[in-house]
Amino acid sequence: MTDRHVAVILFDGFELLDVFGPVELLYVTPGFTIGYYGPQRGPIASSQGGQVVAEHSYDELMDPDIILVPGGVGTRRLVEDDAFLKQLKAIGTSADLVTSVCTGSALLAAAGLLEGYRATSNKLAFGWASSFGTTVEWVTTARWVHDRDRWTSSGVAAGMDMAAALIADLCGTEVARDATVVTELEVHTDSAWDPFAAVHGLA
Numbered sequence: 001m002t003d004r005h006v007a008v009i010l011f012d013g014f015e016l017l018d019v020f021g022p023v024e025l026l027y028v029t030p031g032f033t034i035g036y037y038g039p040q041r042g043p044i045a046s047s048q049g050g051q052v053v054a055e056h057s058y059d060e061l062m063d064p065d066i067i068l069v070p071g072g073v074g075t076r077r078l079v080e081d082d083a084f085l086k087q088l089k090a091i092g093t094s095a096d097l098v099t100s101v102c103t104g105s106a107l108l109a110a111a112g113l114l115e116g117y118r119a120t121s122n123k124l125a126f127g128w129a130s131s132f133g134t135t136v137e138w139v140t141t142a143r144w145v146h147d148r149d150r151w152t153s154s155g156v157a158a159g160m161d162m163a164a165a166l167i168a169d170l171c172g173t174e175v176a177r178d179a180t181v182v183t184e185l186e187v188h189t190d191s192a193w194d195p196f197a198a199v200h201g202l203a
Contacts, residue, residue, distance in 0.1 A: 003031050003032055003033045004031060004032050004033070004065040004066055004096075004170070005032075005033050005034075005035060005064055005065045005066070006023075006026055006032055006033065006034050006035070006064075006065070006066045006067075006068055007035050007037050007061055007064040007065075007066065007067045007068070007091075007095075008023065008034065008035065008036050008037065008067075008068045008070075009037055009058075009067055009068065009069045009070070009088070009091070009104075010036055010037060010038040010044040010052060010054050010070075011038065011039065011044065011072075011074045011078060011084070012044060012045050012074050013045070013046070013047050013072045013073040013074025013075070013077070014044070014046050014047065014070045014071070014072040014074055015046065015047050015048075015070050015071050015072035015073075015101070015102055015156060016046045016047070016048050016050060017156050017157060017159070018070030018071050018072060018101035018102050018104065018156060018159050019052070019068070019070045019101075021101075021156075021157060021159045021160040021163065022068060022099075022101065022159045022160060022162065022163035023068075024160075024183055025160060025163040025164055025167060025179045025180070025183060025185070026163060026167070028178075028179050028182045028183060029167050029171065029175060029176075029178075029179045030175075031170075031171060035055060035056060036052060036053065036054045036055050036056070037054055037055075037056045037057065037058055037060070037061050038054030038056075038057060038058070039054075039057065039058060039084075040054070040057050041053075041054055041055065041056060041057055042054060046072065047072040047073045047074070058087050058091065061091055062094070063094045063095070064091065064094065064095045064096075065095065065096050065097065066095060066096065066097040066098075066099060067091060067092060067095045067097075067098055067099065068099050068100070068101070068104075069088070069098075069099070069100040069101070069104035069105075069107055069108060070100070070101050070102065070104050070159075071100070071101055071102025071103030071104045071105075071106070071121075071122060071125075071155070071156075072102070072103070075103045075104065075106055075107055078107055078110075079106055079107060079110040079132060085107070085110055085111040085112075086111075088107060088108075088111040088113070089111040089112055089113060092108065092111065092113040093113070096149065097149050097150075097151065097166075098113055098149060098150050098151070099150075099151040099152070099153075099162070099166065100151070100152045100153065101153050101156070101158070101159030101162065102121065102122040102125075102153070102154070102155045102156055102158075102159065103121055103122050103125050103128075103129050104152075105119050105120065105121040105129055105152040105153075106121060106125075106128065106129035106132050108150075108152070109129070109130075109132035109133035109136050110132040110133070112133070113150075114133050114136045114150065114152075115133060115134060115135045115136065116135050116136075117136060117137070117147045117148070117150045118136075118137040118138075118139055118145050118147040119133075119136055119137070119138060119139065119145055119147070119150065119152040120138065120139045120140075120142040120143075120144065120145045120152050120153065120154055121138070121152065121154065121155075122154060122155035122156070123140075123154055123155060123194070123196040123197050123199070123200040123202055124155060124196075124200055125155075126138075126140065126200065126202055140197050140202040140203060141192060141194045141197040141202065141203045142154065142191055142192060142194055142197075143158050143161050143162070143188055143190070143191050143192070143193050143194050144158060144161060144162035144165060144191050145191065146165065146166075146169070146191065151165075151166055154194060154196065155196065160185060160187065161187050161188045161189075161191075164176050164179065164180055164185070164187045164189070165189070165191065167179055
C-alpha cells in the first residue's frame with residue numbers, strides 16, 4: 001500500500017499549532033507523507049510570526065489523499081477572497097479526505113466544501129465561523145466532528161485529538177495509540193468532550 005499524502009494548506013496568518021499538532025502525530029505514524037503548499041513556493045508567515053517554507057504552490061496540488069486546512073487570523077481575510085476559495089474548492093473536491101482545525105472550517109464552509117455536512121470549529125470564534133455555508137449542520141458541542149469524508153475540529157489543540165481519531169479510523173486504534181505514546185500525548189477519544197462550548201456560552 002502506498003503512503004497517504006497529507007497536503008497542508010498554508011496561508012499568511014495560519015495558526016502554528018493547528019498545523020504542527022496534527023502533523024507531529026501523522027509524521028510518527030507509518031503510511032503518511034506530509035507536504036506543505038502555499039499560494040506560491042517559499043516562506044509563509046504564521047499568526048505567531050514564524051515562517052514555514054511551502055515546498056509547492058496550490059497550483060501544483062493534484063488529487064491529494066488528505067488536505068489539512070488550519071485556522072488562524074489569516075482566515076478572516078481569506079473567507080472574502082474569491083480566487084482562494086475557488087482554488088480551495090477545487091483542491092478539496094479532488095481530495096479523498098478533507099480536514100480542518102479551528103477556523104479552517106470557516107474556509108471550508110465559505111468554499112462550499114461543507115454543504116450537507118456536520119462540522120464544528122473554534123468555540124471562541126464559533127459565531128463567526130458558523131456564519132458561512134448554507135446547509136452546514138454546525139455542531140456547537142464537539143471536540144471534533146467526523147462526517148463521511150470530512151473531519152473538522154474545535155480550536156487549536158483540538159486538532160491533535162482529531163488527528164489521533166483520524167489515524168485510528170484509517171490505521172486502527174493500536175497504531176493511533178503508538179503515535180500518542182511516541183509523542184507523550186494524552187488524547188481525548190470522546191469527540192463530544194467539549195468543555196469550551198460551555199466556557200463560551202454555546203452549551
